[in-house]
Structures are given as structure tokens and as C-alpha cells.
Amino acid sequence: MDSSWQRQSCQSVRQSMSKDNYIIEARGLVKKFGFKTVLRKIDLSLKKGDFLALFGPNGAGKTTLIQILCSLMLPTSGNVWIAGFDAGYDREALHKVIGVISHNTFLYNNLSAYENLKFYGRMYKVKNLRERIEEVMGLVGLRGYMNDHVQTFSRGMQQRLSVARAIIHDPLIFFLDEPFTGLDQHGVEDFKQILKKFRDQGKTIVMTSHDLDRGLELCTQAAILKSGNLVYKEDISKIIQDDFKEVYFKLTGEQALPV
């Protein structure tokens, strides 16, 4: 993994962080689809090692925000810098330092697990690819399924392979869009362990979730998005879980179901 682009990206990270100390920075993000405004002047900044859980009801703009941050979508106005790279102009360089995991696995069903990772590894120019694939397959507990086709995998196994896909190039930053969707309890626990490992390794993570308990358990910062506005952002050390739920339901206008 000691490739030239990684050294370049690390230099850029250092440059950007020496200035503001932020690895993710978004300023004045606005996104409109026709007449509908999905994001309204979002400002967001995260330092290296931060784990932001982004909560919000359906249609709040969470996925749109994640897609803009990982440069899958351009904002109508505003700017995003990821590890010093401008998301509007340095997409190729930016993509080298991020890993994206969503409820959509981005895997090719007709290919084996090994072939999927081989494809993505080649796209990222990963050195010693065979060894790296074995390593990440081991990390997600799928070493015994290297040559099995993805279409034979359960939802949980596909999601684990999706994690292996996202970490094949050892990214600095992870964007997770509803990563727990479709996972059974066992899969959720396994995935939480993987996320904790990333967090402990100092990776920067932005995760959208509907599940307040799960999100709060893992994150170092929590934020609430409502109708395209970032209405709340706080450090986890200053949050009491029950109070946060109250704040969430108050800010989003949702009602907690009676127990």
C-alpha cells in the first residue's frame, strides 16, 4: 500500500490539516433538485479521527449530503474539501482517500468475491493485490468464501464483502450511508465491531443512520439534519443518550412510539 498516490494524498492531508486541522470541510452547501431544496446552507467540519453520526428522518437530505461529500453529486452551491481535495475538481484524488459503504453494496453478482475485490483493487492500483485481498477477506470473516459468487451470499455476507471492497485501498475516511440496512442482529453486531476497529485506528467516519442507539454507541459526534438544515451538532461527551432522543424528536417533529 506504499504507492505514490498515497504519499501524495498524505501530503495533501497534512497541507490541509496544517491550515485548518479539518479533514472534512463543507461550506455553505445547497442542493436543489428543480424547485425543491434538499440541502440548505450546510456547514460541516470534522477533524481526523472524528466519527460523526448523522441522524434525521426520511427525506432530511442525509443521503444527498453523503453523496455530495464523496463527490458523487455536485452541490448547487457551496464547497467541499476532503483531505485537502476540492470535491468539485479533484475527484480522482479524493476517491483514493475515501471508502464508501452503503445499503447498496456496489458488488457484481456474477463475479466471485475474489474477482470483485480484484476489480476494485486494480482500480485503486493496490500493490500485492492477492495478499491484500486475503487480508481484507480475513478481516471481514469471509476468507473461506473467496471463490464463491456474490449472488450466493446472504445479505449480511454481501455487506461484509462490501466492507472489504471499501477498505481494499486502506482509505483515510469512510462515508457510511445507512450501513445497517437489511442486516440481521448478528450481522449488525459484526459490523459494529468492524466500525469500532476503524474508529480505534483513527479513521474519520461519517455515518447516516435512522437508529439513534446504534449511532450514539459508536460515534464521537452526533448531528441532526432536518429538511435540509443541520439543526444540531454536538460532541458525544456532552450528550446524554436519553436527552438526545428527546432533542431529536423535538427538533425533527417526530413522535417516539409509546413502549
Added chain:
Amino acid sequence: MTFIQKVWAIVWKDITSELRTKEILLSMCLFSFLVLIIFNFALDTGLKNLRENISGILWVAFIFSGLMGLGRSFGVERDRGTLHGLLLCPISPWGIYLGKMIGTFIFMVVMEIFTLSIVTVLYNINVIPFLLPLGLIIFLGTLGFATIGTIFSAMSATTKARDVMLSILVFPISVPMIIASVKATGIILWGGAIQEIYSWLKILIAFDLVFLLLAYLTFGFIIEE
């Protein structure tokens, strides 16, 4: 070199995936076979008629069958939810375009080899003596069709009536390429001199270059959400 390796990775992925399912190749070859069979019954295959019509029949089979492959090029990525995965890879939109276009081109060439073999049997035409100039025309024509088709395949992938949209978009723009290919193929199959096809070859080359340039300049905007 890195860029070429990444483009090749996309081509490898598409070919490996296709060899597993044979969805595109099988449907393209079967459709082409049906077109040839229908024309064989519909037209008088006397020598004079055949010489006049065979280049048109060939290119009708190539273009209509090729269209089936084009529809799947980006449509499959969209349907399977892998398009975002591809877009998140560190490669320029031009690289993604080239990878997909080369994949489509290879599938079309396989279908065309199959079609030519069937033509040889069904229409009793020996293409072996014309193989080199014919190969050049088919190469340029197919490249042009794959070049345009891949652009419009990406554009129409998001629409509901994808296949209809693709035909509506691709055919009008392909007309100069199709006419040049049909005319040049006809000249070669009628035993014309190679010099006679130069003007048609120039049109094909110009067509390919213009649309490759257009793809290079615009594909980033096309593929964007």
C-alpha cells in the same frame, strides 16, 4: 500506463461478467441470426439482388443486434446498483467511458464474426478474399457505433423507457456512419477496387474521431447525477 490498466480492469470485469451470464452475447447473436433468416426468406437471393442487398442486410443485423448490447452497457450497472461503485473509483469519467465502450466494441465484434459466418452459409458468399478491407470497414463502423452508443447508453440509463430512448437517440446520429459502412461494404463485396472506398473510409474515420472527442469533452457531465 495506470490509466490504461484501469480502463482494462473495467473491460476485464465486463467480459468476465458476460462470460458467466452470456446475456448480451447470446441475445445479440440470436437476434442477428433471426434478422439474417428473415431476410433470407423475404428477399430473392438471386445473385443480382444479393449483391445489391447484402451489405444492407449485414449492417441491419450488426446495428440492431449491437443496440441490444448497448442498452445493457450502462443499464446493467444502473440496475444492479454498481454504477456508483464505478463512479467512486479513482478514474476519470473518460476512463469509465473508454472501458465501457471497449467492452461493447468487443461484444459487437464477436457478434459480427458470428454474423459473417452465418452470411457465408445462408447467402453462399465467400468473404475470405475481402476479409482485410471488410474487416477495416467493420472495425471503423463498429467503433463509431460503440462510440455513439456508449454516450447515449449512459444518458438513457436513468430513463424508464431506456431501450426506446436509446434507439431514438442513436439511430438519427448514426446515419452518416451507417450509410458510409453500407456503401463501403457493398463496394468491397461487389469486387470493387480498394480506392473506391477511400471517401467512405474518410467519413468513417472522421465520424469516429469526432464522437470520441465529443465523449472526451462531455462524458463527465453526462455521467453526473
